[in-house]
Amino acid sequence: MASRSRFPWHILVFILPGFIIYTLFSAWPLLDTMFLSLFKQASSGERVFSGLANYQELLSDPHLSEGFWNALWNNFKFFLVHVLVQNPIGLLLAALLSLKGLHGAKTYRTLIFIPTLLSVVVIGFTWQLILSPLWGITPNFLKSIGLGTWFQPWLGQEHTALLTLALISVWQFVGVPMMLIYASLIAIPDELIDAARVDGASAMRIFWQIKLPLIVPTLGLVTILTFIGNFNAFDLIYAVKGVLAGPNFSTDILGSYFYRTFFGAQSSLGSPTMGATVATVMFLIILMGVMIYFYVVQRRIHRYQL
Amino acid sequence: MASLSLRKINKRFGKVHVLHDLDLEIQDGEFVVFVGPSGCGKSTLLRLIAGLETISDGEMRIGDHIVNDLSPRERGIAMVFQSYALYPHMSVYKNMAFGLKIDGQNKQQIDQKIRDVASKLQLDSLLDRKPGQLSGGQRQRVAIGRAIVRDPKVFLFDEPLSNLDAALRLKMRIEIARLQKVLNTTTIYVTHDQVEAMTLADKIVVMNGGHIEQVGAPMELYNAPQNKFVAGFIGSPAMNFLVAGVSTDNNTNVITLANGQTLPTQQHLKHGTQLTLGIRPEHLSLYGAETDLAIEGQIESVERMGDITYIYFSMPGHDLITMAQQGDHQLPIGQIIRAYAKPEKIHLFDESGKAIKLS
Ligand SMILES: Nc1ncnc2c1ncn2[C@@H]1O[C@H](COP(=O)(O)OP(=O)(O)O)[C@@H](O)[C@H]1O
Ligand SMILES: [Mg+2]
Numbered sequence A: 001m002a003s004r005s006r007f008p009w010h011i012l013v014f015i016l017p018g019f020i021i022y023t024l025f026s027a028w029p030l031l032d033t034m035f036l037s038l039f040k041q042a043s044s045g046e047r048v049f050s051g052l053a054n055y056q057e058l059l060s061d062p063h064l065s066e067g068f069w070n071a072l073w074n075n076f077k078f079f080l081v082h083v084l085v086q087n088p089i090g091l092l093l094a095a096l097l098s099l100k101g102l103h104g105a106k107t108y109r110t111l112i113f114i115p116t117l118l119s120v121v122v123i124g125f126t127w128q129l130i131l132s133p134l135w136g137i138t139p140n141f142l143k144s145i146g147l148g149t150w151f152q153p154w155l156g157q158e159h160t161a162l163l164t165l166a167l168i169s170v171w172q173f174v175g176v177p178m179m180l181i182y183a184s185l186i187a188i189p190d191e192l193i194d195a196a197r198v199d200g201a202s203a204m205r206i207f208w209q210i211k212l213p214l215i216v217p218t219l220g221l222v223t224i225l226t227f228i229g230n231f232n233a234f235d236l237i238y239a240v241k242g243v244l245a246g247p248n249f250s251t252d253i254l255g256s257y258f259y260r261t262f263f264g265a266q267s268s269l270g271s272p273t274m275g276a277t278v279a280t281v282m283f284l285i286i287l288m289g290v291m292i293y294f295y296v297v298q299r300r301i302h303r304y305q306l
Numbered sequence B: 001m002a003s004l005s006l007r008k009i010n011k012r013f014g015k016v017h018v019l020h021d022l023d024l025e026i027q028d029g030e031f032v033v034f035v036g037p038s039g040c041g042k043s044t045l046l047r048l049i050a051g052l053e054t055i056s057d058g059e060m061r062i063g064d065h066i067v068n069d070l071s072p073r074e075r076g077i078a079m080v081f082q083s084y085a086l087y088p089h090m091s092v093y094k095n096m097a098f099g100l101k102i103d104g105q106n107k108q109q110i111d112q113k114i115r116d117v118a119s120k121l122q123l124d125s126l127l128d129r130k131p132g133q134l135s136g137g138q139r140q141r142v143a144i145g146r147a148i149v150r151d152p153k154v155f156l157f158d159e160p161l162s163n164l165d166a167a168l169r170l171k172m173r174i175e176i177a178r179l180q181k182v183l184n185t186t187t188i189y190v191t192h193d194q195v196e197a198m199t200l201a202d203k204i205v206v207m208n209g210g211h212i213e214q215v216g217a218p219m220e221l222y223n224a225p226q227n228k229f230v231a232g233f234i235g236s237p238a239m240n241f242l243v244a245g246v247s248t249d250n251n252t253n254v255i256t257l258a259n260g261q262t263l264p265t266q267q268h269l270k271h272g273t274q275l276t277l278g279i280r281p282e283h284l285s286l287y288g289a290e291t292d293l294a295i296e297g298q299i300e301s302v303e304r305m306g307d308i309t310y311i312y313f314s315m316p317g318h319d320l321i322t323m324a325q326q327g328d329h330q331l332p333i334g335q336i337i338r339a340y341a342k343p344e345k346i347h348l349f350d351e352s353g354k355a356i357k358l359s
Helices: A009-036 A053-060 A062-097 A105-117 A120-131 A138-144 A158-173 A175-186 A190-198 A203-231 A235-241 A254-263 A272-300 B042-050 B092-102 B107-120 B136-148 B166-183 B194-200 B218-223 B228-233
Strands: A039-041 A047-049 B004-013 B016-026 B031-035 B057-062 B077-080 B154-158 B186-191 B203-208 B211-216 B240-249 B252-257 B262-264 B274-279 B293-304 B308-314 B321-326 B336-341 B347-349
Touching (some): A039 A272, A053 A062, A062 A105, A062 A175, A062 A254, A062 A272, A105 A158, A120 A158, A120 A235, A158 A175, A158 A235, A190 A203, A190 B042, A203 A272, A254 A272, B004 B042, B016 B042, B016 B211, B031 B042, B042 B077, B042 B154, B042 B186, B077 B136, B092 B107, B092 B136, B136 B166, B166 B194, B186 B194, B194 B218, B203 B218, B211 B218, B228 B274, B228 B347, B240 B321, B252 B274, B308 B336, B321 B336
Parallel strands (some): B031 B186, B031 B203, B154 B186
Antiparallel strands (some): A039 A047, B004 B057, B240 B252, B240 B274, B293 B308, B293 B336, B308 B321
């Protein structure tokens, strides 16, 4: 068959670099982690195949599972604070920034976004100093405005530490949802808003009945990005509270729990295989969240041509 | 229904002065068209009338009320936008109901009005659709329906047909004209297309560079443009302009063309004055009398439409001269052609562009 075309080698050449990089740095480590979670490490250092035993142990052995469920629950609370505080504030700021004729809008935008660019370690350290009962400025500041009795060592109390850390994270990252929402708000054509004004709609009504329905896809996207970010979070907890995520594991989230399981902390030894199990479970939780979003939520969201 | 009056209206955006001392009276029920080149301030003026922009200076009345500080809704206007500006997430029905709900009308009333207007505009079958599921022409009709259902005192249209194809534009133009006659609501319509202006308007307002050049009925503007800008803007194809001067012949002033031809005039024009002579393409003819103005040039191009033929010929020192002849004329390119014009069809403009009467 003389007319049969040659194998399209050039296509392979174009695909190969991306394929190699993705395989080497994403797919392979992921698969290897999952594979590793199916083994147990004997004290001799030898690895033996153990099927799903690690998973069973993680979810039901009191020694491990207590910490796991605690971290998972904390992580949900951490995420909830972001959804209920960070994203509404981001939306509010974006709505204000997109107002016509606001002076200094660019400056505000930049200032609010700057903390996002700083290292989490710097942010954690700074806030630790600010909130410190010993040398922080907060106790004196509150006293000077007559609210001295309100002060508490928020980062040191079991019932406030996680919330405080979540709010620090909100403070740092509120610029991200703000930017995304702002971009979709200014994409709404001016004539549409003019039409609503001619129809007699107040600024409030225009926001709730015209703008908000049109940016729902962006709000969904922001929520799922927040979810992924929060369930992968680790650095802020580690920077402020160290590996033990104290007091009494009250700030422990999946990231810090994974770290302790894998590398060990103080007296307890780390276990690479159990660490791989935690990492896989984290991956599955995030995967499930993202799938629910794509298959259930996003299908009901309409993206309107503007 | 209401009249509208503008007194010394000015608009500035920061340091940019966009509209200059505009005066305008619009009668109740009149169809007024603002026409002018792109960027001359038509939309800005319409938005001032709508209440979407604040008036920098001057006074605006709708009916007997000064409306400078009133919101669009309080002014009782409805507007149709160039992009239609339908709410993309609402059905056609909800688009039309939006303003009525804000007015606080009850459901039944609203439903009655919408069904009424929908049947007038053949929108009945589209009421449940979203704007994204409509064609351009249908969206246009919905936008008009949304304006009509408000039963406003004044309709405002900003280039409503410019996103439609030629055939649909013609159809909608006729539709808008018909609706306005039926509803008899004061209407202001912005366009850069002088054909739309001529066909729709009771009264045309020609604008240029933030000034009103002339206000008048279409035929007034066509027959007696007050200046060179209006003369060149109204009429299609555009008026031809010829260089002319004034000289003295036997103690009487005559107008002299570049080719030496002279025209008598009773005006007291100063010797040496530079003039522009205007003649519309449709007033040039291949045949003429001894007393007619006659010009000569070389044919550059001929466009044959069947019913009409456009002949373009060059004269030294001028832009291409256009001549429109009824019927089909087959003329060879490069041939020298002679075109005649009746003296009473000639327009004259002084150096500043102001029209002067020939006789
Ligand atoms: N919001 C604005 N800020 C500054 N200049 C504007 C604004 N709106 C319009 N202009 C200017 O005003 C002039 C008239 O614009 P416009 O009314 O849109 O013209 P038209 O509708 O006749 O094409 C233009 O030069 C335009 O650049
Ligand atoms: Mg315009």
